[in-house]
Amino acid sequence: MSVLGFHDVRVRYGSHTVLKDVSLEVGDGEIVGLVGESGSGKSTMARAAVGLAPVTGGRILLDGRPVPGRGRARPVQMVFQDPYSSLDPRMTAGESIAEALPERLGKQARQEEITRLLALVHLDAARAGDLPGRLSGGQRQRVALARALAARPEVILADEITSALDVSVQGAVLNLVRDMRRDLGLSMLFISHNLAVVRYVADRVAVMHDGEIVEHGPTAQVLGAPRHEYTRHLLAALPGAGRRTSSDTGTTPPTSILKEQT
Known part of the structure; x- marks a missing residue:
């Protein structure tokens, strides 16, 4: 069982409070979408969970225990927005992956694991020798x-x-992302400002505004019949919002959904 829990978490930078006693749980094998406009505190919440933002109040627990913050094999891993800046441009794809592997693996086992991981994210093993500059944005994110x-x-x-x-x-x-959850049973906090994206991947949705979660529940409920004014504001801002129905909560092919955002 892998449950990540945020319990009354507060993050302050000087006199500015970014997170205001936020509580949220990411259940075992569950994708929770965290949505809100830029500056609402979404990324700070994730960064706090991996030790990149100072927690000044509350607790972040994994299965009831503090999240380990050191070492390669950290049980909570973060994937950042920009796939180019998150990879060392001087390291090949294989070298970047190998850097995160357990140290106990021998050379042959490491190579086999790199090949397996590339296959998991639908990349050919030959890409292991490519530098990030030779990969497309989608390939770098993979x-x-x-x-x-x-x-x-x-x-x-x-x-x-x-x-x-x-x-x-x-x-x-x-x-x-959906394949990874199905095949690996991973728990995931999926952060996005794009409600169409969250609609497609998330089991539950939490809406963040000004450092607080103002609405939270099953995706169909929150996006189909929002209770909070801010959630309704976000939905109303979606292009084609008037054409949506309360049942349109994740069955539309992602490309069709996303085109409405451009």
């Missing part, structure tokens, strides 16, 4: 996902991982 998986995490925090990609590539990455 390598970043493979690198996160190399640490054998229990939870992945995906921070706007499709926002820097072309529409057609976004759909492929979203399908990959």
Whole structure:
């Protein structure tokens, strides 16, 4: 069982409070979508979980225990928005993945694991020898996902991982996320400002506004019949919002959904 829990988490930078006693749970094998406008505190929440933002109040627990913050094999791994800046441009795809593998693996076992991980993210093993500059944005993001998986995490925090990609590539990455949950049983906090993206991948949705979660529940409920004014505001801002129905909560092919966002 792998449950990531945020319990009354507060993050402050000087006199500015970014997260205001936020509570949220990412259940075992579940994808929870965290949505909100830029500056709402979404990324700070993920960064706090991996020790990149100072937690000034509350607790972040994995299966009831503090999240380990050191070492390669951290059970909570983060995948960042920009797949190019998150990879060392001087390291090949294979080297980047290998860096996150357990140290005990021998040379042959490491190579086999790199090949397996590339296959998991639908990349040919030959790509292991490519530098990031030779890969497309979608391919780089797949390598970043493979690198996160190399640490054998229990939870992945995906921070706007499709926002820097072309529409057609976004759909492929979203399908990959769904495949990973189905095949690996991973828990995931999927952060996005794009409600159409979250609609497609998430089991539950939490809506964040000004450092607080203002609405939370099953995706169909939150996006089909929102209770909070801010959630209704986000939905109303979607192109083609008037054409949607309460049952349109994740069965539309991702490319069709995403095209409405461009």
